Amino acid sequence: MAKKKLNKSKQAKASKKSARKVVKLAPKKAAKKTNGNGLPKASNKPWGQAGKALSGVRILDFTHVQSGPTCTQLLAWMGADVIKVERPGVGDITRGQLVDVKGADSLYFTMLNHNKRSITIDSKHPQGKRVLDELVKKCDVLVENFAPGALDRMGLTWEHIHKLNPRMIVASVKGFGPGPYEDCKVYENVAQCAGGSASTTGFREGPPLVTGAQIGDSGTGLHLALGIVCALYQRNRTGRGQKVLAAMQDGVLNLCRVKLRDQQRLKAGPLSEYSQYGEGVAFGDSVPRAGNDSGGGQPGWILKCRGWETDPNAYIYFITQAPVWGAICDVIGEPNWKVDPDYATPRARLPRLRAIFDRIEQWTTTKSKFEVMEICNKVDIPVGPILSMKEIAEEPSLRKTGTVVEVDHPTRGKYLTVGNPIKLSDSISEVKRSPLLGEHTDEILKDVLKLPAKDIAEIKNSGALSAPKKEEKAA
Numbered sequence: 001m002a003k004k005k006l007n008k009s010k011q012a013k014a015s016k017k018s019a020r021k022v023v024k025l026a027p028k029k030a031a032k033k034t035n036g037n038g039l040p041k042a043s044n045k046p047w048g049q050a051g052k053a054l055s056g057v058r059i060l061d062f063t064h065v066q067s068g069p070t071c072t073q074l075l076a077w078m079g080a081d082v083i084k085v086e087r088p089g090v091g092d093i094t095r096g097q098l099v100d101v102k103g104a105d106s107l108y109f110t111m112l113n114h115n116k117r118s119i120t121i122d123s124k125h126p127q128g129k130r131v132l133d134e135l136v137k138k139c140d141v142l143v144e145n146f147a148p149g150a151l152d153r154m155g156l157t158w159e160h161i162h163k164l165n166p167r168m169i170v171a172s173v174k175g176f177g178p179g180p181y182e183d184c185k186v187y188e189n190v191a192q193c194a195g196g197s198a199s200t201t202g203f204r205e206g207p208p209l210v211t212g213a214q215i216g217d218s219g220t221g222l223h224l225a226l227g228i229v230c231a232l233y234q235r236n237r238t239g240r241g242q243k244v245l246a247a248m249q250d251g252v253l254n255l256c257r258v259k260l261r262d263q264q265r266l267k268a269g270p271l272s273e274y275s276q277y278g279e280g281v282a283f284g285d286s287v288p289r290a291g292n293d294s295g296g297g298q299p300g301w302i303l304k305c306r307g308w309e310t311d312p313n314a315y316i317y318f319i320t321q322a323p324v325w326g327a328i329c330d331v332i333g334e335p336n337w338k339v340d341p342d343y344a345t346p347r348a349r350l351p352r353l354r355a356i357f358d359r360i361e362q363w364t365t366t367k368s369k370f371e372v373m374e375i376c377n378k379v380d381i382p383v384g385p386i387l388s389m390k391e392i393a394e395e396p397s398l399r400k401t402g403t404v405v406e407v408d409h410p411t412r413g414k415y416l417t418v419g420n421p422i423k424l425s426d427s428i429s430e431v432k433r434s435p436l437l438g439e440h441t442d443e444i445l446k447d448v449l450k451l452p453a454k455d456i457a458e459i460k461n462s463g464a465l466s467a468p469k470k471e472e473k474a475a
């Protein structure tokens, strides 16, 4: 009995000791993880091995075609788990557009949907809606670029989503922001026209032109990605999600900012850096098309190089930047222009730019675009060779940086794609092939929603995850 008592008191002492230990240890442990300001301590893991920038962020990806998929692909490269919801049997419409390999997903699709997982759900089927609601609860961001109203018609209104998951960020690409055109469906070139790009692109004498760069689709996807990351950051403080909208018209206009600048400058007189000024052509009341004039204050133009007669891309962009005017004169063999009052100053050159570029072109046509590049770069003259897509695809330095990547795909084989153009030193992007339609349906139901096999079978049997059978379709 006495022994027992002794033991008990020993035990009590020991547990008191260990309790004291725990109390002592707890603040020590917390202090280990944070610095003096209560912020996480700098990781001592090697660069690139401390997880990805967006790891832990889960995206419910309802995007299709180009603008939305560009955005979610970027987030996936940064480490987000992107779950792409696709219509059973059909998927993203681009899977079957511009097909080059029969039976395989198109390059249009594969090049915009890397690093994502695909689940097929009929969002209008009652069981499909149930699955979507569960996914809403498990995700951080819903991204969509449906036509206006489509998400609401699926029952996924902001109110519904926010009630299920107050932390959810709902990010949308639309053609137009609120206003007279908000209900319109919009594609790339419509946005280029409505955002001020087409009216300011092309030659003065010709019609408006659209550009090859997808500033309406991919450009707006980029804008949306930034909005999402900002909303995630703000959520750390507020604890709640918000709506993020990137309208394609707004995105294009943002990229045409310098043209709205010029619109206002017109009030102060003609735009002297536009070549039409030097040519004595009057300005109207809106910004004209400026051909290949450079957008800044340094005159530039596209000039022919050796071989231009047969090679459509044997050209170079040449900028007559004022600080290197002397070097330009020496390179082209006009040293007198350095002191000739008609050429020596930028102002004196303005009315003569056409003739100046003609003279520079006499020199560039004696050289290949790469020779011009080499000679000019040595003396800091800014020039840019017009690279064909073939040259870009074969450029070793772009392969080395992961900007152009070769990817293997189970049904199409090897193909080239553009990797993540944004390089983070501690979050290295790997480009993983795009998913096959519904490739991860089971995995997501099991691992993300943690549904038991019985429930998965029930949902599958309901038809919510598969294409309607042919006879049902006909009926």
Ligand code: COA
Residues within 6 Å of the ligand: 064, 065, 066, 067, 068, 085, 086, 087, 088, 121, 122, 123, 124, 145, 146, 147, 148, 149, 150, 151, 153, 154, 173, 174, 175, 184, 185, 186, 187, 188, 217
């Ligand atoms: N299950 C069931 N139905 C689905 C579905 C799914 N998983 N995914 C989509 N749908 C339905 C939608 O609910 C919608 O049906 P509803 O109109 O009956 O409500 C329908 O498919 C198609 O949506 P929509 O967005 O109208 O496609 P579209 O092919 O007619 O239009 C765009 C394409 C791109 C013009 C249009 O989506 C749009 O304007 N988007 C915004 C701007 C944009 O991003 N444009 C650039 C695209 S690169």
